[in-house]
Amino acid sequence: xxxxxxxxxxxxxxxxxxxxxxxxxxxxxxxxxxxxxxxxxxxxxxxxxxxxxxxxxxxxxxxxxxxxxxxxxxxxxxxxxxxxxxxxxxxxxxxxxxxxxxxxxxxxxxxxxxxxxxxxxxxxxxxxxxxxxxxxxxxxxxxxxxxxxxxxxxxxxxxxxxxxxxxxxxxxxxxxxxxxxxxxxxxxxxxxxxxxxxxxxxxxxxxxxxxxxxxxxxxxxxxxxxxxxxxxxxxxxxxxxxxx
Numbered sequence: 001x002x003x004x005x006x007x008x009x010x011x012x013x014x015x016x017x018x019x020x021x022x023x024x025x026x027x028x029x030x031x032x033x034x035x036x037x038x039x040x041x042x043x044x045x046x047x048x049x050x051x052x053x054x055x056x057x058x059x060x061x062x063x064x065x066x067x068x069x070x071x072x073x074x075x076x077x078x079x080x081x082x083x084x085x086x087x088x089x090x091x092x093x094x095x096x097x098x099x100x101x102x103x104x105x106x107x108x109x110x111x112x113x114x115x116x117x118x119x120x121x122x123x124x125x126x127x128x129x130x131x132x133x134x135x136x137x138x139x140x141x142x143x144x145x146x147x148x149x150x151x152x153x154x155x156x157x158x159x160x161x162x163x164x165x166x167x168x169x170x171x172x173x174x175x176x177x178x179x180x181x182x183x184x185x186x187x188x189x190x191x192x193x194x195x196x197x198x199x200x201x202x203x204x205x206x207x208x209x210x211x212x213x214x215x216x217x218x219x220x221x222x223x224x225x226x227x228x229x230x231x232x233x234x235x236x237x238x239x240x241x242x243x244x
Contacts, residue, residue, distance in 0.1 A: 002031055003046070005039040012049060019049075027051060028068055123129040146198050156195070165191050169230050179232035204242035208235045 007183035009016045019039070028049055041049070048069070079113035083113045150158070168187045177183050195202050195210075211234030213229045 002040045002042045005030065005041070008046070008049065010043050012052075012053060022049075022052065022062075025062055025066070027069070028060060119151065159199075161190075161194055165194060169233070170226060172199055173226060173229045180236045184233050185237055185240075188233045189241075191234070192241075202242065204238040207242055208238040209234055211238075 003011070005016050005019055009019055019028065023030060023039070028045065031042040031045050034040060034042050050070065052065055055068060147155070165187060168190070169184070172181075172184050172187060192202055192207060195207075211231035214234075215231050
């Protein structure tokens with residue numbers, strides 16, 4: 001069997017332009033080009049495109065994908081490896097779903113959150129590239145070494161402290177406390193102390209910049225006015241207690 005470029009693009013959820021680009025860079029050639037100039041793809045090309053798309057999902061760029069495909073001539077064996085990776089990811093996502101369900105249930109029921117439940121299925125190393133680009137490879141290395149040096153109980157306690165700090169900020173804001181008040185600044189000091197083992201030296205610029213990230217990036221778990229409240233408290237703490 002063979003499929004036209006339009007059929008393949010539609011089935012794969014991509015575009016004809018993308019498929020032509022894959023051809024131009026030597027990643028996926030059409031099986032043949034008809035007299036009308038249309039590109040056609042056979043089963044072998046179909047499997048190769050599936051492998052390309054799987055590798056893209058894993059975050060690889062096109063040059064890296066070309067290297068992988070060049071080194072894996074056996075399509076069946078390569079797909080078995082992909083399947084294992086996808087099943088691992090499926091299990092991890094399943095754990096994340098259950099983690100979020102548990103968190104929602106406990107929040108609605110007023111139950112105490114447990115760190116190992118909240119963070120089950122989450123991988124702290126997935127932000128390696130982002131941390132490296134933002135603060136340097138040495139910053140990521142130090143933080144990763146520190147994290148891996150801790151026992152499971154120590155990791156649990158550290159994660160629970162983060163949850164407790166976030167809850168304290170939320171309670172302080174709800175009570176009407178100002179970001180610069182003694183109560184809120186004491187909570188902010190806890191946050192500063194919580195960061196120090198991983199970061200080593202928390203400068204004023206770093207601490208205030210992290211506060212702005214809480215506003216800019218929803219992955220940190222803070223939203224809207226709460227994120228702005230924490231940011232303002234961190235900025236005030238930086239100005240009062242930290243050096244540039």
